Amino acid sequence: MEIINGGVTAAKGFSAAHTAAGxxxxxxxxxxxxxxxxxxVTAGTYTTNIVKAAPVVWDKKMTDSGMxxxxxxxxxxxxNACTGKEGMKICEESAVAAAKVLNIPAEHVLLASxxxxxxxxxxxxxxxxxxxxxxxxxxxxxxxxxxxxxIMTTDTVKKEYACKFMIGDKEVTVxxxxxxxxxxxxxxxxxxxxxxxxxNIDGKLxxxxxxxxxxxxxxMVSVDRDTSTNDTYVVMANGLAGNEKIEKEDENxxxxxxxLLYVSKSLAMNIASDGxxxxxxxxxxxxxxxxxxxxxxxxxxxISSNLVKAMLYGNDANSGRVLCAMGYSGEKxxxxxxxxxxxxxxxxxxxxxxxxxxxxxxxxxxxxxxxxKVICTAxxxxxxxxxxxxxxxLTYDYVKINGDYRS
Amino acid sequence: MEIINGGVTAAKGFSAAHTAAGxxxxxxxxxxxxxxxxxxVTAGTYTTNIVKAAPVVWDKKMTDSGMxxxxxxxxxxxxNACTGKEGMKICEESAVAAAKVLNIPAEHVLLASxxxxxxxxxxxxxxxxxxxxxxxxxxxxxxxxxxxxxIMTTDTVKKEYACKFMIGDKEVTVxxxxxxxxxxxxxxxxxxxxxxxxxNIDGKLxxxxxxxxxxxxxxMVSVDRDTSTNDTYVVMANGLAGNEKIEKEDENxxxxxxxLLYVSKSLAMNIASDGxxxxxxxxxxxxxxxxxxxxxxxxxxxISSNLVKAMLYGNDANSGRVLCAMGYSGEKxxxxxxxxxxxxxxxxxxxxxxxxxxxxxxxxxxxxxxxxKVICTAxxxxxxxxxxxxxxxLTYDYVKINGDYRS
Numbered sequence: 001m002e003i004i005n006g007g008v009t010a011a012k013g014f015s016a017a018h019t020a021a022g023x024x025x026x027x028x029x030x031x032x033x034x035x036x037x038x039x040x041v042t043a044g045t046y047t048t049n050i051v052k053a054a055p056v057v058w059d060k061k062m063t064d065s066g067m068x069x070x071x072x073x074x075x076x077x078x079x080n081a082c083t084g085k086e087g088m089k090i091c092e093e094s095a096v097a098a099a100k101v102l103n104i105p106a107e108h109v110l111l112a113s114x115x116x117x118x119x120x121x122x123x124x125x126x127x128x129x130x131x132x133x134x135x136x137x138x139x140x141x142x143x144x145x146x147x148x149x150x151i152m153t154t155d156t157v158k159k160e161y162a163c164k165f166m167i168g169d170k171e172v173t174v175x176x177x178x179x180x181x182x183x184x185x186x187x188x189x190x191x192x193x194x195x196x197x198x199x200n201i202d203g204k205l206x207x208x209x210x211x212x213x214x215x216x217x218x219x220m221v222s223v224d225r226d227t228s229t230n231d232t233y234v235v236m237a238n239g240l241a242g243n244e245k246i247e248k249e250d251e252n253x254x255x256x257x258x259x260l261l262y263v264s265k266s267l268a269m270n271i272a273s274d275g276x277x278x279x280x281x282x283x284x285x286x287x288x289x290x291x292x293x294x295x296x297x298x299x300x301x302x303i304s305s306n307l308v309k310a311m312l313y314g315n316d317a318n319s320g321r322v323l324c325a326m327g328y329s330g331e332k333x334x335x336x337x338x339x340x341x342x343x344x345x346x347x348x349x350x351x352x353x354x355x356x357x358x359x360x361x362x363x364x365x366x367x368x369x370x371x372x373k374v375i376c377t378a379x380x381x382x383x384x385x386x387x388x389x390x391x392x393x394l395t396y397d398y399v400k401i402n403g404d405y406r407s
Numbered sequence: 408m409e410i411i412n413g414g415v416t417a418a419k420g421f422s423a424a425h426t427a428a429g430x431x432x433x434x435x436x437x438x439x440x441x442x443x444x445x446x447x448v449t450a451g452t453y454t455t456n457i458v459k460a461a462p463v464v465w466d467k468k469m470t471d472s473g474m475x476x477x478x479x480x481x482x483x484x485x486x487n488a489c490t491g492k493e494g495m496k497i498c499e500e501s502a503v504a505a506a507k508v509l510n511i512p513a514e515h516v517l518l519a520s521x522x523x524x525x526x527x528x529x530x531x532x533x534x535x536x537x538x539x540x541x542x543x544x545x546x547x548x549x550x551x552x553x554x555x556x557x558i559m560t561t562d563t564v565k566k567e568y569a570c571k572f573m574i575g576d577k578e579v580t581v582x583x584x585x586x587x588x589x590x591x592x593x594x595x596x597x598x599x600x601x602x603x604x605x606x607n608i609d610g611k612l613x614x615x616x617x618x619x620x621x622x623x624x625x626x627m628v629s630v631d632r633d634t635s636t637n638d639t640y641v642v643m644a645n646g647l648a649g650n651e652k653i654e655k656e657d658e659n660x661x662x663x664x665x666x667l668l669y670v671s672k673s674l675a676m677n678i679a680s681d682g683x684x685x686x687x688x689x690x691x692x693x694x695x696x697x698x699x700x701x702x703x704x705x706x707x708x709x710i711s712s713n714l715v716k717a718m719l720y721g722n723d724a725n726s727g728r729v730l731c732a733m734g735y736s737g738e739k740x741x742x743x744x745x746x747x748x749x750x751x752x753x754x755x756x757x758x759x760x761x762x763x764x765x766x767x768x769x770x771x772x773x774x775x776x777x778x779x780k781v782i783c784t785a786x787x788x789x790x791x792x793x794x795x796x797x798x799x800x801l802t803y804d805y806v807k808i809n810g811d812y813r814s
Contacts, residue, residue: 051734051742082730084743084763117727118764229731306713307809314810320524323489324636327458335458336491356491357525396803402714403721 001259007160009144010175011198012240013037016143017136018150021129023121024077031126032074032147033098033133034194039068039108040236043207045214047231053081055111056232058091062110066203069236072110072194073098073130074151076179078121080113081229090121097127101134112192112232114153114179148177151192154276154401155181161266163259167243167252172199174259178233180271191218191271193233195263199256200239201246209253210235213261217268220300220389235260272390273373277397281373282312286326287386288379294331295387298378301329303391312374313393317342317365319352326378339379344371408666414567416551417582418605419647420444423550424543425557428536430528431484438533439481439554440505440540441601446475446515447643450614452621454638460488462518463639465498469517473610476643479517479601480505480537483558483586485528487520488636497528504534508541519599519639521560521586555584558599561683561808562588568673570666574650574659579606581666585640587678598625598678600640602670606663607646608653616664617642624668624675627707627796642667679710679797680780684804688780689719694793695786701738702794705785708736710798719781719800724749724772726759733785746786751778 009016013036021031044063046056062069073094080087091111099106113121137143148158162175176195210233218233239245246252273281284303289295302308305325311318319340327335340352342365349365350358368374416423420443428438451470453463469476480501487494498518506513520528544550555565569582583602617640625640646652653659680688691710696702709715712732718725726747734742747759749772756772757765775781 049731049734050739051730079727082727082742082759082762082764084761116725117731118725118759229727229734306805310806310809313806316810318523318525320486320489320636323458324456324524327456327636332457335489352489352525354491355489357489394806394809396806398713399717399720399801399803399806402717402801403723 001163001165001255001262003163003262006141006162007144007148007175007177008034008194008196009139009141010162011173011196013198013238014196015137015139016147017133017138018146019129019132019136021075021125021132023075023125023129024115029150030076031129031133032150033137034072034147034196035102035137036070036196036236036238038238038240039070040238041201041203041206042069042234042236043210044232044234045210047229049229051082051229053079053113053230054083054087054091055080055113056230057088059110059112059232059234062107063234067107069110070104070108071098071102072112072234073133074112074192075121075126075129076151076153077115078113078119079115079117079230080121081117083120086120090123090126093123094126094130097130101131110234114151114192114230117229144175144177151179153179153181155179155274157274159267159270159274161263163262165255165259167255170241170243172241172243172256173197174199174263176263176267178267178271181274181276191231193218193267195235195260197235197237198239198241199237199246200241200243201237201256205246205253206235206237209257209260213264217261217264220296220387221268221272221391269390272392275392276401277395278392279395280312280371280393282391282393283373283375283388284391285377285386285388286380287377288381288383289385290383292385292387295385297329297331298326299387299389301325303389306394309391309394312369313395315366315369317351317362317369319357322376322378323352323355333380333382337381341377342368343375344368344373408570408572408662408669410570410669413548413569414551414555414582414584415441415601415603416546416548417569418580418603420605420645421603422544422546423554424540424545425553426536426539426543428482428532428539430482430532430536431522436557437483438536438540439557440544441479441554441603442509442544443477443603443643443645445645445647446477447645448608448610448613449476449641449643450617451639451641452617454636456636458488458636460486460520460637461490461494461498462487462520463637464495466517466519466639466641469514470641474514476517477511477515478505478509479519479641481519481558481599482528482533482536483560484522485520485526486522486524486637487528488524490525490527493527497530497533500530501533501537504537508538517641521558521599521637524636551582551584558586560586560588562586562681564681566674566677566681568670570669572662572666574662577648577650579648579650579663580604581606581670583670583674585674585678588681588683598638600625600674602642602667604642604644605646605648606644606653607648607650608644608663612653612660613642613644616667620668620671624671627703627794628675628679628798676797679799682799683808684802685799686802687719687778687800689798689800690780690782690795691798692784692793692795693787694784695788695790696792697790699792699794702792704736704738705733706794706796708732710796713801716798716801719776720802722773722776724758724769724776726764729783729785730759730762740787740789744788748784749775750782751775751780
């Protein structure tokens with residue numbers, strides 16, 4: 001597998017567009033479109049929040065039924081959540097507008113929205129936006145990057161990744177983009193992610209790969225423990241790489257899995273490091289667990305703790321808070337058998353041994369916590385399973401951003 | 408029932424003391440003692456965190472076994488959690504020291520600690536502190552108030568409440584104190600609460616009343632969704648009111664229940680309003696629920712949400728975040744049937760009707776949110792059960808306090 005530049009336009013047959021539709025923001029782009037020259041096999045995972053945005057309901061129906069997709073229309077500014085029947089009507093009208101201008105069936109149009117909950121999207125603006133987007137579709141890398149920028153809300157960096165690998169003599173490419181910074185605690189945030197690939201793969205296998213990968217990547221990220229109403233991750237595979245179709249879990253499936261995992265994990269980690277107000281990425285691994293589930297629950301409980309997050313911001317190795325967050329996770333373990341390590345690129349320090357403060361240099365610990373990426377490992381000495389979760393620090397800016405989001 | 412001034416020394420036979428033992432803090436009092444002139448029936452509830460502080464293990468054993476209590480020794484500064492065998496040894500030595508100087512059995516000494524996790528309490532300082540406390544025991548209201556102040560950590564106000572009522576011609580008094588400001592998400596926070604009463608009551612009935620009341624009061628409060636290692640609520644009843652012993656759930660039991668509920672609820676609400684960095688109290692009621700549990704889970708999910716808490720700080724009626732937090736709570740309901748109201752002392756405003764933004768004045772909503780106490784009600788129109796939870800806003804100061812707690 002080779003890591004390459006680019007995002008949703010990296011794979012063959014995919015084009016993208018971006019425009020300023022004035023949905024809510026002024027003086028910036030706020031809509032994007034992804035288009036495939038041929039129908040795609042798709043797989044999607046969505047928020048588990050009972051309050052689901054209208055476009056989530058729309059897409060879920062589409063990807064669950066196995067309906068092929070040609071196009072995705074995405075807007076930032078308004079989430080189209082808690083918008084009742086009018087909200088669903090906006091979805092239908094948007095799909096119809098895209099279908100008309102692209103000459104495809106309305107049932108082949110994926111939709112996604114992010115922004116303020118409760119407001120209605122102005123129909124005229126979104127349909128005008130769709131027309132403008134259709135006229136700007138472009139296969140260039142710049143078009144993909146522009147799309148990734150147009151869907152940002154409180155994000156501070158655009159998020160896109162791509163890679164390629166060979167199946168026989170055919171080059172297969174996987175590229176994705178996402179946005180997400182606050183209301184991030186995906187259970188399958190307002191997180192939107194789209195990955196495109198030209199691989200030729202059976203739909204059921206694509207769904208299986210996506211489901212497993214999401215559980216190890218996006219679902220292991222938290223910024224604020226608030227599971228959004230809009231979380232959406234959709235993979236579109238158009239088959240244009242021309243590889244022999246992947247129909248079983250063979251070596252080719254594993255190559256594709258690795259590529260999709262790379263793009264998904266990179267996007268997920270980037271959401272954590274770009275968490276609202278965040279100054280650093282926190283990577284927490286729990287090892288020595290009896291089961292993968294136990295390791296996951298413990299790791300996610302730690303990265304989700306406000307007290308652990310504030311401690312990271314303060315560069316204070318207050319490891320008792322880490323143990324405390326493990327203790328209320330719901331998983332059982334022996335607190336007196338826990339070892340805790342923190343590390344950066346240069347060194348690894350044991351700060352808790354057998355559940356008690358280890359003898360270490362606080363200055364060195366503070367130095368490690370000042371890194372842009374802090375890696376922490378907890379060994380609970382019960383088995384040989386492990387899991388990693390990604391979070392960020394809790395800062396004044398998180399409070400500022402969210403104390404005054406709508407205004 | 409009559410509300411009166413005072414706290415743990417309000418009831419007959421109880422004295423208290425406070426002193427500066429230099430456990431960790433300098434230039435302030437950090438230890439308190441409560442003493443009853445006769446043995447008490449006790450009931451206790453404790454953290455559900457797997458990582459339990461040594462004094463929690465000590466007290467739980469005592470109250471679970473029905474052992475009577477005479478005395479409680481409490482220190483602030485160091486939590487005696489994650490301290491292994493040495494931590495338990497500190498408990499034993501503390502109890503022995505108190506027993507010796509008070510001439511009571513060591514098994515009748517309750518212990519509680521709050522502060523930094525992972526550090527060891529210096530044995531010489533705590534035993535010296537105990538000696539000093541024993542010499543200062545006093546039945547005055549001032550002694551109770553001094554004890555309530557000595558156990559504070561990041562608290563900004565002392566927390567004590569008392570009330571009295573009659574059983575026949577006997578006056579019965581209930582008075583309590585607590586501390587708690589951060590790491591507050593009691594599942595049964597570093598929250599310590601002690602209530603003393605001179606009621607004469609059967610031990611099992613006291614436990615039953617405490618268990619029910621805690622589930623409606625302390626367990627409905629959250630500052631930061633971090634369930635502490637040290638949460639402790641103990642009620643000590645010494646019987647000196649001289650009332651006919653309460654042995655069944657009769658009218659007298661209900662009178663006592665109401666009094667204990669008043670003290671417990673007042674203490675719990677005070678913890679929420681004095682949450683670390685908080686500028687306001689948030690009281691959230693969910694009504695129209697199918698079950699008490701459903702109402703509780705929904706109300707607690709809302710007050711625990713960082714995004715809801717930041718919105719409160721910003722005085723921004725971003726009601727979509729309230730609906731979002733209900734949606735990921737795990738309880739089922741119909742988002743399109745939810746009505747949401749906010750109110751202060753002067754008015755009540757409907758901000759969501761049938762799951763969608765209602766037509767209201769944003770200026771008026773902002774005014775309400777600026778109150779020191781914001782009351783919010785969600786009606787989910789499924790049944791007639793309701794529950795209330797108490798939280799606070801998320802502020803720059805929360806981050807500041809917790810970014811830099813140990814130093």
